[in-house]
Amino acid sequence: MPAINWDDLQALADRLTQPGRNQADISDADLLMLDQALEQLRTAQDWPDIIRLRRMFNALLARDTFTGLLVMQRLSSAAITAAEQLGDKQELAHLLGAEGHNLHRQGYHRKAIEAFERSAQLFQETGDPYQSLKNYFMTSLCHRALGDRQRARQILDDVLQRTSPDDPWRGEPLQVMSWLTQDEGRLADAERLLREAIEHQRRGKDSDILVAGALTDLAEMVGLQGRVEEAKDLFQQSLSFLSRHEGQYNRQEARTRLKLADLLMQQKEYEQALQLLNEAEDRISVYGLYYDLVWRIEMTRAFIFFRLGHWTNALRKARSALHIRRRLGLSIRMLLRQLVSRLHAGTGLPR
Amino acid sequence: MRKVRWRRVIRVLAALALVASVLALISDRTFAALATAIGALMVLISSFVGEQASQAESNHLGAPSPFYPNDCGDKGLDLGQRRLQMSLAFGTYFTGLLERDHCYVALKGQIAWPDASGQEILEPVESIFWSLDRSDGPQVFIIAAEGGMGKSTLAAKIVRCLVEKQAVDMILGDSAKTQQVNAVTGEINVLVPAYYDTTTFIERLCAQVSLPFDRNRDDARRMLTPIKDRLAGRRAVIVLDNLETVTDSDDLYRVVSELASRDRRVIITTRKATGLHVLERNKRIVHLRPLIRPDAVEDFLVWHIQQYQSEYFELRQLRQDIHHKTHLTRLIERTGGIPLLMQLVISDVARLSWDYVDRLPSLFGHELLDYLYRERWSELGACGADGELAQQLLRLIAREQYQGKKVTLERIGHWAQEHRRADQLSTAARLLIERFLVVNHDPVRGNFTVFPSLAEFLQKQH
Numbered sequence: 109m110p111a112i113n114w115d116d117l118q119a120l121a122d123r124l125t126q127p128g129r130n131q132a133d134i135s136d137a138d139l140l141m142l143d144q145a146l147e148q149l150r151t152a153q154d155w156p157d158i159i160r161l162r163r164m165f166n167a168l169l170a171r172d173t174f175t176g177l178l179v180m181q182r183l184s185s186a187a188i189t190a191a192e193q194l195g196d197k198q199e200l201a202h203l204l205g206a207e208g209h210n211l212h213r214q215g216y217h218r219k220a221i222e223a224f225e226r227s228a229q230l231f232q233e234t235g236d237p238y239q240s241l242k243n244y245f246m247t248s249l250c251h252r253a254l255g256d257r258q259r260a261r262q263i264l265d266d267v268l269q270r271t272s273p274d275d276p277w278r279g280e281p282l283q284v285m286s287w288l289t290q291d292e293g294r295l296a297d298a299e300r301l302l303r304e305a306i307e308h309q310r311r312g313k314d315s316d317i318l319v320a321g322a323l324t325d326l327a328e329m330v331g332l333q334g335r336v337e338e339a340k341d342l343f344q345q346s347l348s349f350l351s352r353h354e355g356q357y358n359r360q361e362a363r364t365r366l367k368l369a370d371l372l373m374q375q376k377e378y379e380q381a382l383q384l385l386n387e388a389e390d391r392i393s394v395y396g397l398y399y400d401l402v403w404r405i406e407m408t409r410a411f412i413f414f415r416l417g418h419w420t421n422a423l424r425k426a427r428s429a430l431h432i433r434r435r436l437g438l439s440i441r442m443l444l445r446q447l448v449s450r451l452h453a454g455t456g457l458p459r
Numbered sequence: 460m461r462k463v464r465w466r467r468v469i470r471v472l473a474a475l476a477l478v479a480s481v482l483a484l485i486s487d488r489t490f491a492a493l494a495t496a497i498g499a500l501m502v503l504i505s506s507f508v509g510e511q512a513s514q515a516e517s518n519h520l521g522a523p524s525p526f527y528p529n530d531c532g533d534k535g536l537d538l539g540q541r542r543l544q545m546s547l548a549f550g551t552y553f554t555g556l557l558e559r560d561h562c563y564v565a566l567k568g569q570i571a572w573p574d575a576s577g578q579e580i581l582e583p584v585e586s587i588f589w590s591l592d593r594s595d596g597p598q599v600f601i602i603a604a605e606g607g608m609g610k611s612t613l614a615a616k617i618v619r620c621l622v623e624k625q626a627v628d629m630i631l632g633d634s635a636k637t638q639q640v641n642a643v644t645g646e647i648n649v650l651v652p653a654y655y656d657t658t659t660f661i662e663r664l665c666a667q668v669s670l671p672f673d674r675n676r677d678d679a680r681r682m683l684t685p686i687k688d689r690l691a692g693r694r695a696v697i698v699l700d701n702l703e704t705v706t707d708s709d710d711l712y713r714v715v716s717e718l719a720s721r722d723r724r725v726i727i728t729t730r731k732a733t734g735l736h737v738l739e740r741n742k743r744i745v746h747l748r749p750l751i752r753p754d755a756v757e758d759f760l761v762w763h764i765q766q767y768q769s770e771y772f773e774l775r776q777l778r779q780d781i782h783h784k785t786h787l788t789r790l791i792e793r794t795g796g797i798p799l800l801m802q803l804v805i806s807d808v809a810r811l812s813w814d815y816v817d818r819l820p821s822l823f824g825h826e827l828l829d830y831l832y833r834e835r836w837s838e839l840g841a842c843g844a845d846g847e848l849a850q851q852l853l854r855l856i857a858r859e860q861y862q863g864k865k866v867t868l869e870r871i872g873h874w875a876q877e878h879r880r881a882d883q884l885s886t887a888a889r890l891l892i893e894r895f896l897v898v899n900h901d902p903v904r905g906n907f908t909v910f911p912s913l914a915e916f917l918q919k920q921h
Contacts, residue, residue, distance in 0.1 A: 135546060137862030386628060386693065393669040395544070402669045409692060417467075421691045428688035435671040 112145045112157075121164040124174060127353045143179045146186060155190035159199060162187035166206075172359035175210045176397035184210065201230035205243050213359060215400030215436040217250040224250070241270055245281055252288065253400070255442040261288055276315070279308030283322050286329070291446075293453035295333050302326045317357055320349035324364040331371040332456055343368045359398050362388035366405055369412075370456060378412050385409055403432040407457060473502040527588035532620030535560045548663060549634040551860045552911055553700050556615035557630075559900050563609075563616040564762040566798075567755040570613075571746040584613075587745065588620060591724065597743040598719035601705055603732035604747035605824055606912050607799030610728040611700055613747065617726060621696055627724070629690070632698035633663040655702065657711045661686075664697075683717055694722045701911075702729040716742065749796025753787040756801065760787075763802055770892050770899060773809040780813065781805075789816045795823045799910065803831045806895040825912075832916045835894045842890060848880050849887040856897055856907050857914040868905030 120138050142161075149158045162183055168174055169184060184207055191200035208223035224246045231240035248263035267281045286301035302325055309318045323346040331339030343364060350361050365388035372381035385405050392398040410425035430440055446458040480495035535558045538545050546554040556562055570583035581589060590596040600617070602610045621627040635655035661679035665672035668689040672682060697718060705712050705727060712727075719725040719741065732744050750756050760781040768774045780786055793816050794800035807815050822830050839846040839853075855874055856866050864870070875884040891897045896913060900906040909917075 135543065135551075135862065135864045137859065137864045139543075139547075140862055382692070389669075393667065397666075397669060397671075399669060399671060406689070413692065418692075424688040424691040428685065428691070431685045431688065432670070 112148060113141070114160075116141060117145060117161065118164055121168060124165075125167045125171075125356070127356050139177065139179050142183070146179070146183055150186055153193075155193045158186050158190035159194070159196070162190075162203070169206055169210070172213065172357040172398075173355060174395045175213065177395050181210075197230050198234050198236075201227045201234060201236075201239065201243075204230065205239070205246075208243065208246060212246065212250055212253075213400065214397055215253075215403070215432075215438070217253045218437065221247050221250045241267060242277070245284075248281070248284055252284070252291075253438075255439065255446070257288055257291060260284070264288070276308050276312035279305040279312065279318065279322070282308065283325065286325065290329060290332075290455050291450070293455050295329055295455065299326065299329045299333070302329060316349050316352065317360060320346045320357075320364070321360055323349070324360075324367050328367045328370065328456060331374070332454060336371065336375060339371055340368075343371070358391040358395075359401060362391040362398070362401055362405075365391075366401065366408060369408055373408065373412050373415070376415075378416055381412055382409065385412075399432050399436055403429045403436075404457070406432065411457070470503060473499045477503060527585065527592060527620055527624055529565060529582050529585050531588060532616045532618070532623055533561050533563070534619070534623065535562075536619055536622055544667070545630070548632060548667070549698070549700060551862075551864070552908065553611055553615065553634055553698075555900065555906070555908055556612055557619060559906075561766075562900075563612050564759060566750055566759050568752045569609075569748055569750055569755065571748050573743055584616070587617065590743070591617070591621065591626070594721055597741050598721065598723070599716050599725045599742040600727070601732050601735070601742070601744045602726065602728045602747065603705070603730070603744055605730060605797065607797050607828060607910070608747040608749075609798055610747060613745070614698060614700060614726050614728050618696055618698060621724070627694045627696045629693055629695035630698065631664060631667045631695055632700070632726075633660055634698075634700040635702050655711070657714050660699065660711060660714070680714065683714065686718065687720075687723075690723055695724075697723060697725045699725070699727045702727060704731040704733060705729045706732075706734040708734065749791075750798060750801070751791055751796045753784050753791065756787050756791055756796070757781055759798060759801065760805060763805065767892075767895075767898075769902060771806070771809065771895075773893065774806075777805065777809055780808075786813055786816075789813070793817075793819045794827065797824065797828075799912070800827055800831070803828075803895050806893060807831075810893055828912055829916065832913060835896060836916075836920060838894070839890060845883055845886045846890060848875075848878075848883050849890040851878075852884075852887050853891060853896060853909065853913075854917055857909050857917050860908050861914065866905070866907040867901075871905065871907070 120142065123138075145161060146158070148154075149161065162169075165180070165183060169180060174180055184203070188200065188203045188207060191203055204223045204227035208220045208227060211217075211220035211223060224243045228240045228243040228247075231237070231243060244263065245267045248260040248267070251257075251263065252260040264281050264285050268278070268285070271278045271281065282301050282305035286298040286305060289298040289301060302322060306319060306322045306326065309315045309322055312318065323342050327339045327342035327346065330342060346364050347361070350357055350364065365384045369381040369384040369388070372378075372384065385408060389402070389405055392401055406425045406429035410422050410429060413419075413422035413425055430443075433440060433443060443458060450456060450458055477496060477499035480492050480499055483489070483492035484496055538554070538558060542554065542558075545557065549557075565582055565584050570587075572583045572586055587600070602613055604610050618627075618630060622630070658674050658679045661682050662672055662674050664686055665682055668686060670682065670685055670689060697715065699711075699715055702711075715725055715727065732746075735742075735744060750759060760777070764774045764778060764781070790801060790804065794804055804816060804819070819827070820830060836850070839849050842849065852871065852874075855871075859866050859870070871884065871888070872881065875881040880887075888897075892899070897907050897909055900908065
């Protein structure tokens with residue numbers, strides 16, 4: 109059995125977390141090295157070293173590109189088992205929170221809620237109420253995705269009450285609150301909340317990606333209110349932030365392109381919108397399994413093909429979106445209800 | 460644009476006429492109302508059918524260019540961030556073929572292409588491109604030939620050309636692996652290519668198009684429709700490389716064929732294609748024939764010497780010889796016209812003499828290939844410490860190539876230093892290069908590879 113080369117594994121983690129074209133130099137052998145190390149540690153039930161290995165890849169697993177790789181998923185679940193075996197509540201709370209994020213990104217919202225709730229509980233038990241609050245907050249995003257907006261709002265109200273007005277993190281619950289407000293058709297109020305959220309996020313440390321995500325939402329909101337040029341400018345600002353982290357936040361980049369494509373569809377610039385959707389799809393289908401974004405891309409394509417009069421493709425894309433949602437355990441009826449209400453209110457496609 | 464608007468106007472008018480005539484038919488039941496309803500319905504249907512046809516036409520693969528020249532696809536692809544995805548699917552050998560410049564040489568009489576009649580003016584490769592360009596052209600290409608004939612090289616050339624001409628925007632597919640690494644021990648296990656199955660292929664494809672798939676729960680065949688739905692509106696080439704056999708009754712072949720369409724071309728490479736004599740219109744087999752024409756062999760050897768003379772200087776001495784018909788005929792007779800065998804033998808001729816060709820045993824195809832590899836392996840064993848190092852180096856390159864690593868000069872240098880054999884490295888490398896056991900595709904940084912048949916041979920050596 110070969111010995112584990114920790115230096116090489118650290119070097120791999122460093123390469124994978126570098127922005128730019130470095131991923132092009134990563135080979136199957138690199139992933140095999142990680143897989144082999146993990147298998148060896150699991151076979152030997154070497155729990156502390158599994159945690160050590162997982163920590164090496166903490167930054168990578170918190171981002172939006174490589175979390176779909178099978179070896180990364182195996183590493184995450186092995187680390188959770190290791191933390192359980194060691195009885196390390198603090199570590200387990202952290203790992204469950206990260207797992208919740210990844211499940212939510214993929215579209216498995218019910219499982220994500222379980223992970224976040226367990227994480228929040230453990231952080232509470234270990235005397236870290238702030239981290240507990242952050243995980244509790246994350247359940248609001250999942251409830252919203254599952255269509256339970258009332259529960260999502262209750263959680264957000266609770267979270268905002270328990271957060272200091274000058275805390276930069278307050279931007280996150282405010283951002284989600286703006287989505288709920290948008291869902292209700294109150295676009296001007298949603299825009300005000302988002303601008304407030306961005307102000308908070310700008311004050312945070314290393315908050316580029318958060319700001320980029322919020323700018324994307326703001327661009328969508330502004331576009332829905334008919335200020336197209338301003339919206340396009342905001343989309344460009346968001347993409348410019350993301351370009352500084354090339355290859356590290358592919359899902360975020362795809363999300364921004366998807367929303368820009370929505371705007372272009374409204375402007376009847378169908379070819380350009382389809383091109384953007386292809387680019388978005390190419391970004392998330394490399395090393396990630398971000399099904400939750402894939403069905404949205406397919407739904408937007410269905411609308412574009414429908415407007416172009418390409419009926420067959422429109423039906424295929426609608427069927428594709430429904431197929432993926434079904435596989436994620438998401439209600440089709442809820443989607444149709446949202447679709448009708450949001451299109452009627454002019455608040456964009458369901459999110 | 461105007462055409463589309465007119466169609467919409469006609470459609471609206473037809474719909475209104477249909478509604479009015481149905482209402483009239485309910486109240487009066489006259490023949491005129493019935494005729495009007497039928498007429499309006501037909502106009503309505505035909506407006507949709509016409510649009511579907513024009514839509515499909517605008518989507519079809521060859522839209523961007525009316526003609527692909529012979530040198531299309533000569534330039535390697537920059538796979539960028541997708542390199543890992545490609546090498547995970549196809550392995551480093553095929554990925555390398557996609558990336559390298561000028562890895563293909565067109566040879567007279569090598570490609571047996573069934574659509575050639577009427578296109579005699581075109582080279583066979585151009586003829587393949589021409590048929591790909593046509594919306595009614597074949598959708599499934601099966602490239603069939605024995606090992607060493609250049610199946611994967613031709614497949615890579617076609618894929619590169621399609622990408623270069625923006626005729627496809629997605630490369631999907633898989634390669635039937637012949638080796639598998641044990642994740643615990645790191646040992647490489649040999650797999651039989653024939654064991655490659657439909658479920659493995661569908662699993663790979665689902666991952667490539669971001670569709671959830673659980674091989675323990677999902678029926679692979681039922682994923683065909685979701686995959687087609689995912690690919691609707693995009694232009695893809697699906698490559699299935701290195702199959703052992705393809706027959707009409709193969710489940711895998713049928714599944715892959717079902718995926719093919721005007722916007723989704725399928726390329727399969729296989730050693731044997733049997734029972735496919737009655738082919739549907741949308742399928743073609745491209746057989747790679749041995750090189751039996753001396754002029755074709757001459758072209759091939761000129762190309763070979765040009766490609767490899769900078770690393771193996773002795774090849775230059777043969778530049779005059781290869782124009783002698785006697786030599787060419789002898790080479791064809793003894794190698795059966797298989798390109799890889801010719802490359803190995805011509806390297807021996809450069810080291811030894813043309814008499815070597817006559818001393819070859821009466822073996823053909825893979826038996827001769829096996830003989831040549833065995834001979835070389837024994838020779839290296841007899842070369843003392845340098846030969847032993849060359850054997851180790853060969854194993855290193857084969858192993859790392861399988862694992863998807865690019866084997867650079869720097870990597871080999873480090874490896875030799877670790878083994879305290881740096882001073883012997885250049886001699887060992889020369890022993891391999893002059894026997895055509897390794898090929899270096901990047902003279903500056905180094906990019907060493909071995910042929911898949913040699914990798915298989917090395918697996919059997921202890």
